[in-house]
Amino acid sequence: MPVKVAVAGASGKVGREVVAAVVQHPDMQLVGALGRRSAGRDAGELAGIGQVGVLIERDVRRLLERASVDVLVDFTEAQAALEHAFTCIDAGIHLVVGTTGISRSELEDLDARCRQRGVGAVVSPNFAIGALLMMRLATLVAPYMPRCEIVEMHHETKLDAPSGTALRTAALIAEARGRAEGGAPDPVPIHSVRLPGLVAHQEVIFGLEGQTLTIRHDSTSRRSFVPGVLLAVQRVGALRGVHSLEEILFEQPPGALRH
Incomplete structure (x- = not known):
């Protein structure tokens, strides 16, 4: 079964690259897209790959009511990313977060919530x-x-x-x-x-x-971030709590929060 992916920040420069990569990946399915700008437009059209039948929405709760999501990929802003994350954690959805500006204390809170709900998150300031x-x-x-x-x-x-x-x-x-x-x-x-x-x-x-x-x-090019994002999407379902991309890339044993 393909991993069902939603992309927050789908109308942004990195988000558009992620949308295109997910659509083209044989083991992934784009099921949702979030964006403050371009709401109502087709996410694939914005990404330059033609219409894919996934319209960009403004509200994460409405998206989760409509679509079954396994992993949310987030490239937005710190406050929006945390709001998306907390909503997804409550719904049992795993997270891949490339948004920067999230504080250490906020990451610790995110980690605790993820572990309590049995959810995995890969948070990295850079996915290249x-x-x-x-x-x-x-x-x-x-x-x-x-x-x-x-x-x-x-x-x-x-x-x-x-x-x-x-x-x-x-x-x-x-x-x-x-x-x-x-x-x-x-x-x-x-x-x-x-x-x-x-x-x-x-x-x-x-x-x-x-x-x-x-x-x-x-x-x-923003395409430099895509391989790391796809790797995280493939691996995050086996994790619990917040982890770094370094753990996955360098095969470090999962452990304490490393940010």
């Missing part, structure tokens, strides 16, 4: 596989080159700064340095750039006397 590899490589370098700074660059309409990816990278570096140094390391400086023409880019620049090492990842 290369971005996760960039973060993992940075943690390998951090104990040997403890001085570093992060430069993250995004399109001018991105709402949060620093980005969720930069904050996550800084936290992972601090954790790796703390293990190596046996104490609380200084915070990693983050510099944010918002300009037209950019999509999503990040550099982690390490420095020692006489040398630097730079790890850089560039998303030049």
Whole structure:
């Protein structure tokens, strides 16, 4: 049986890519779409793949009354994503959330609710596989080159700064340095750039006397997020509570909340 997927933020730039990918995936079925803009329009038409018979709706409760959903994929805004999540958890629907700006305490609340209802959620600030590899490589370098700074660059309409990816990278570096140094390391400086023409880019620049090492990842298209989203959709049904995409990608054993 195909996984029945609804996409929140279906009229957005990432949402349209996810809609197209779900429709074209042999083991998935698009059954619903949410969006503040373009309500009433066909989600496939907006995604550029032609009509698929799924109209964009404004209200998640109305969508769940009409459609049987296994997984909700959410690329919206923090407050809307939490509202969608709590409604879906109560209905036993699993979650894949790429929305950024959700606080640690809100994630902990989400995790507790998911575990209470036996629901799985994959929450990641970045679903690009290369971005996760960039973060993992940075943690390998951090104990040997403890001085570093992060430069993250995004399109001018991105709402949060620093980005969720930069904050996550800084936290992972601090954790790796703390293990190596046996104490609380200084915070990693983050510099944010918002300009037209950019999509999503990040550099982690390490420095020692006489040398630097730079790890850089560039998303030049929103399609870079799609493989990670599809992987999460396929795996989230076996999870309980909130987990990171790193756990799935790097086959880490599911455990405590890692955000």
